[in-house]
Amino acid sequence: MKGEFIHKNIGDGGGATDRFIREEIIERFGNPILNALEDSNLVPTESSHILVSTDSFVVSPLFFPNSNIGALAISGTVNDILASGGIPHYLTLSLIISEGFPLSDLRKILETAKDTAQECGVKVIAGDTKTVFMGKNAPPTLFINTTGIGIPIISPQTTFPISESKPGDHLIITGQIGNHGLSVLSTREGLGFEARVHSDCQPLSSMIIPLVREFPSDIHSMRDPTRGGLAAALVDISQDAHVDIVIDYSRIPLQKEVEIGCEMLGLDPMELVNEGKMIIVADPDHSHEILTFLQSHDLGKESSIIGYLAIPHSSNSKVILEKNGKKKLIIKKEGIGIPRLC
């Protein structure tokens, strides 16, 4: 490191790397496993099976209303483990930092990552740091990869795969959709919504772990609607479980500013990324109990039953959205882009 900016030598394995790991990583994330600093670290588990999930985070901008890439990198992977019925225990944390990245920004991001990891009780047990040269005029940036390890909350047989979803099941979403996607887009483009629309980025451990313990056999599957939003997740459920899905648009929790922002930009809130929501496919006889449980938790106050699964009418299962008395098919798009701006 030179001055207050990241220098390429923090990734070359020399003294600067040692100093960086000690002062910036161990100082924040240190624990007996990580502190060993071996080529690989031995970790104890309480289960015959583990759940593993990995994700890379390349968001721009790195800071957005209510959060930053540090929280996103922790909660994104933690929520993936939760969706498969796991208790997240451990994470790896890899940083790819462009030369010239401001050290003060990196510290803010690492502090947020530390706080988020502590909030959901996960330990960072391994990591890596590399620096890259992105070009003379390229703005400084940072990419993060995290890999999560969890153990089943109930048993290795209870991982809530989509294939367990059945016709008749109810679909629950645990809160307002689209906030993260619009918040990041608005901050990147300066669209004026960032003052009101904040990211929902947060780990869901405190809500999902007790929920699964309470309703282990009434929850059939779970999915977190991140990239591609609610729409893509519903299409995945429909295709993988071979069911039709019927959604009542009026029951989807939506912040007014997200709705009008999407109308301004020609976007569909159902296609916007979420980073702190879960879709729960539930037994219809117990879905209202599950809903009450979720609504009693701070993270699930606005949970809603938004639709149901049905026997497909043809060999091609589909997702049908009922909105203002009309029916529309939901499909997975190639990309959402930024339409109608210029």
Add this chain to the structure above:
Amino acid sequence: MNMNNKGLLVIDMQKDLCYNPKRKEKIMQMLPPLKMAIDFFSRNHYPIFYISFALKENDPQFKRFGDRYCIEGSEGAEIIDELYPLRGQIIFKQKHSAFFETDLDTLLKKEGIGEIYLTGMQTQICIMTTAADASFRGYQPIVIQECVLSTSENKKKLALKWIEDYVGIVDTLSKVINQDENER
């Protein structure tokens, strides 16, 4: 603070954007009512702010939109000659909304401004986002319809409808002037 005062925003009336052949003809048609609006606000001592892009050489929007414009300090970033002499201060911005990381909010509050009159271009981008941002910050945005433009008339129509539906008011210049005179 009394927030009854009025302010005028003249948005993105810069050489690179206005002298672009795609828009020049429409800009020239819009100039007479725009100058009339500026004159009216100036005569009545309502603050006027000229909102201008001042972009870095490597601004990511250039890559996306395939065009380079309004680079900080360049001649193309200057306000068009037709609007000189200026009757207010220039506020530099880097994004679409005039409020995004600028001092505009602070300056408006300092002047006790509650009603913001929006003019300039383009209706479906910077006018729309500034109107939304103003509304969320507690101001009343009013778009003067002859004094805003879009390259496409349909885009302007849709943008004005969206503003009226959700965040503000769309009025003609004569109505804005008459209403002001009636209030005196």
